[in-house]
Amino acid sequence: MSPQFARDTVTVFSREIAPVLREPVMVVFAMIQPLLLLFLFGPMLAGTQDFGGAQTPWQWFVPGILIMMCLSGPMLAGYSLLVELMGGSMERMLVTPLNRTAMLVGRVLKEFVILLAQAVLIIGLAVPLGFRPSPAGVLAGLVLLIVFGTGLGAFSFVLAIASRPDGTLFWGVTQMVLFPLMLLSGVLLPTELGPGWLRAAAAVNPVSYIVEAERALFAGRLVNPPVLYGVIAACAIGAAGLFFGTRAIRRGV
């Protein structure tokens, strides 16, 4: 990593994070949907009999909420890039000697920081509701979440670059992919409750493995097969996202 690359990454990161630091409330607004689910949907689950093998429904539900947040935040991170690609600000920065890869990495880093803040907030709010995670599991779970979120964020930027000039593709794909991906990962209800075809669809959805891994980690089961599968899925998504993201920003813009 050259000093110029590090400096350029800091430049991009500082630019992206400045509006958030000026108005931190926006971070909370951006997570309004997971927050509502936590407070308005979670208690209903908590009222049911325990399921999914967890001690309490909260143990089962909160990791799913975190993954949901991951799907909506970083997945939509490309939107800011898309707006800048359609306006003139991206072009303006491309005429400067700014490192191309740093443009992507700086943005991904910002998503990473936001996601971490949101995840910590959700976990903090869930504890009074009855969520009792294992401390070591929380740390491991956050690392996994961030690897996954980074990959998704990078994919979102690839999609934004591919959606030029009008951005229709971006909205089409995010709407078509986001919701099914979420429903088929068993974040709201266990997919085991569904018919065979739905369980089969969930089995090929990498997100469901990450959800299962998060649940195992938060429950303190740090070394078991679901964690391994989840780590493989998250690392694959993270690596592929960064690879395609770097390639797209180098050749695409």
Add this chain to the structure above:
Amino acid sequence: MIHARALTRRFKIKGGEVEAVRGLDLDVEPGTLVAFLGPNGAGKSTSLRMLTSLLPPTSGTAVVAGHDVASDPAGVRRNIGYVGQKNGAGENFRVLDELVTQARCYGLTRDEARRRAREVLDMLELTSLATRKPGTLSGGQRRRLDIALGLVHRPGLLFLDEPTTGLDPQSRADVWGHILRLREEHGTTLFLTTHYLEEADSMAERVVIIDHGRVIADGTAARLKTDLAGDHVTLTLRDPGDTARATAIATRLEAPGEAAAEGTTVRVRVPRADVALPRLLRALEAEGVEVAAAETARPTLDDVFLTLTGRSLRETDGDGA
């Protein structure tokens, strides 16, 4: 400052290829203000994008500010400024923050970047808007901010892509004031495209006209007009019966200029109207043709384009980029 040779760019489109720029040759000396003119789709923006390292040329070479655009784009980027067609400041960011970011992009330290951002704000009279977001600025203010963004690293060469398009006349004049001051005080070389022919005419020292991806005319506005379009003398005769005779006299006297008649009006194209008019009037009087009124007109750059292509620059709508 700019040396381009046979610069060419082809785009693949559905069912074939489009040659947006075909063999552009261009040399721009330091300190000049060059206006790049042409109808939509003539290849202006594509040329500009190649010269600013945004788009790799298909073939040909360009050395800009001492660096080759193909082999050393980073060198080009360090030494040029660019004000694009669209607004350069991001909507979510404050004016001052964007300027600091821009300076940081060029490798200035945090302190230098802040100082320089303040300087350009002051230079373009934007200091009072430092904490605002671009969306709250007027069109003219946004354009000045774009220029400020292009200047943070003190480039010796600044490209401007239609810097005044869409602005009201007062803002246009204001933006021009800043552009001209830049050249006067800092000797910055300016290369700009514009839709407004009058601007190119009155502001630029050199006008380069491009059509279908090729340079079709290059020189000072005055030179191009004299060489390619010529002045017009319009004579109104007292007696419609004299028209044919007057036209013949004008053609004989001012050949190879052209003369055309309509009713009692005779229009003659001449290299210099100020010289031709007294001569014409004397000849017509000597032949007994009575002239009721005489008028001269300088050509516009649009007349130049019309002479070269048979089309008007104002109406043509091209295809492709």
